[in-house]
Amino acid sequence: MFTRRKVLESSGYSVVEATTADELIEVFMAGDFDLVILCHTIPEHEKRNVVRTIRDRSPSTPIVALTNQPSDLFSFAATSVLSDPSALLSAISELIGGVRRPKNGGYNSQTH
Numbered sequence: 001m002f003t004r005r006k007v008l009e010s011s012g013y014s015v016v017e018a019t020t021a022d023e024l025i026e027v028f029m030a031g032d033f034d035l036v037i038l039c040h041t042i043p044e045h046e047k048r049n050v051v052r053t054i055r056d057r058s059p060s061t062p063i064v065a066l067t068n069q070p071s072d073l074f075s076f077a078a079t080s081v082l083s084d085p086s087a088l089l090s091a092i093s094e095l096i097g098g099v100r101r102p103k104n105g106g107y108n109s110q111t112h
Contacts, residue, residue: 004037004088011089021046025053034096037064037088038078051077062095064088 005015016031018024021042028036036054038047047065054061055077065078066088080091 007089008092013092021050024050028054029057033058033061035062035064035092037066040067064091064095 005017008015016027016033018027024036024038024042038050042050051063054063062079063077064080064082066082068083079095082088082091
């Protein structure tokens with residue numbers, strides 16, 4: 001994740017990390033985010049809960065799912081599913097139109 005964070009920040013994005021599904025939900029509920037990135041490291045059953053929670057609170061927030069298996073069940077509710085992490089920046093640019101100015105608390109992207 002460190003490399004992904006470095007790439008995002010060097011491209012002008014603010015990044016908030018969460019190490020567990022519960023932490024990600026807590027951070028998301030407390031903030032105002034332009035985008036959520038879900039990594040393949042979250043267990044399948046927890047991904048579904050995260051996606052459901054995000055969709056319930058903010059249906060229009062894009063969710064980018066990074067996965068080793070594009071057929072993962074959670075991906076049906078993701079806005080974009082990437083099996084190639086090198087495509088992340090272009091996917092973000094397409095979804096939110098490039099760099100956004102920080103909103104609530106200075107953050108504008110969330111990543112796990």
